[in-house]
Amino acid sequence: MMACSQCSRQNPDDANFCYQCGAKLGEAPAAVEAATEASAARPIQSEEALWRQFIGPNADHYVSVFKKFSSNGQPRFALSWNWPAFLYISFLWFLYRKMYLHAFVYAVGPMVSTYLTGDFSAGIVWSIMAGATANYLYYWHCREHITEIKKAGGTDQAGQDTALKESGGVQPYVIWVGVFFYIIFLATLTKMVQEGPPGLDRPAGETGRSHGASVT
Numbered sequence: 001m002m003a004c005s006q007c008s009r010q011n012p013d014d015a016n017f018c019y020q021c022g023a024k025l026g027e028a029p030a031a032v033e034a035a036t037e038a039s040a041a042r043p044i045q046s047e048e049a050l051w052r053q054f055i056g057p058n059a060d061h062y063v064s065v066f067k068k069f070s071s072n073g074q075p076r077f078a079l080s081w082n083w084p085a086f087l088y089i090s091f092l093w094f095l096y097r098k099m100y101l102h103a104f105v106y107a108v109g110p111m112v113s114t115y116l117t118g119d120f121s122a123g124i125v126w127s128i129m130a131g132a133t134a135n136y137l138y139y140w141h142c143r144e145h146i147t148e149i150k151k152a153g154g155t156d157q158a159g160q161d162t163a164l165k166e167s168g169g170v171q172p173y174v175i176w177v178g179v180f181f182y183i184i185f186l187a188t189l190t191k192m193v194q195e196g197p198p199g200l201d202r203p204a205g206e207t208g209r210s211h212g213a214s215v216t
Contacts, residue, residue: 050146053161054168062138069139077136086131089178093134096174098167099141106130142168 001010002025004018011018015025051066052059068078085093091107094100106126113122149163 050150050164051142053164054142054146054149056169062135062142065135066139066142069136075140075143079132080135082131082134082138085134086127089181090127090130090134092174092178092181093130094137096170097138097141098169098171099138102137102141 002013002015003010004021004023004025006023007018007021009018009021011025017024048063051063055062065080068080069075082093090110091103091105094103094106110123110126113126114120145167146164149160149167152159152163
C-alpha cells in the first residue's frame with residue numbers, strides 16, 4: 001500500500017492518484033505547494049484589461065467613450081458620435097467590428113428605404129443614424145460578449161484569451177472591401193461627370209432644325 005502525501009490515505013501500489021483527494025501519488029508535498037502558489041500568484045486580468053483585449057485596435061478611444069454609457073456600474077444611454085461609422089460605409093464598419101446582425105440591418109435598411117421612398121437621400125439618413133448610435137451599440141456588443149466569456153471561461157486564462165480573440169477584435173479585410181467600393185463609386189461618378197446630364201449631347205444642327213420647325 002502507498003500512503004498519500006496530502007491526506008495520508010492508503011492507496012494500492014499501482015495507483016497513480018489518491019482515491020480520496022486526487023493528489024498525484026509519489027509527488028513531494030513541496031512540489032504540490034509550489035504549483036499551488038504559482039497558480040494563486042497568476043495575475044487576474046482587470047475588467048478594463050478584458051475590455052481592451054476584446055476591443056483591439058483603438059481600445060483607448062472606445063474605453064474612454066464607453067465611460068459615458070455606465071453610471072455606478074449600470075448602463076445608460078448618452079449622446080456620442082462615431083465618425084468612421086458615419087463617413088465609412090456604415091454596414092462595413094459594423095462588419096469590421098464583428099457586429100454581424102447590425103451589419104445586416106445597415107446593409108439592407110438603406111436599400112429598402114430607398115426602394116420604398118424613391119429618395120436616394122435615405123442612405124444619408126441611415127449614415128447619420130449609424131454615426132449617432134454606433135458607439136452605444138458597440139458598447140452593448142462588448143458588454144454582452146465579455147460577460148458570456150467570463151461566465152464560460154472561469155479561471156482558464158488560455159481559454160478566455162482564445163474566446164476574446166475569436167469574438168472580439170476586428171476584421172482587417174473589411175477595410176479593403178470598403179476601398180474597393182469607393183473606387184467603384186468614384187469611377188462611376190467620374191464617368192457621369194464626363195458624359196454630362198442626359199439630353200445635352202444632341203447635335204447642334206438637330207437642335208436648330210427642331211427650333212425652326214417649331215417657329216413655322
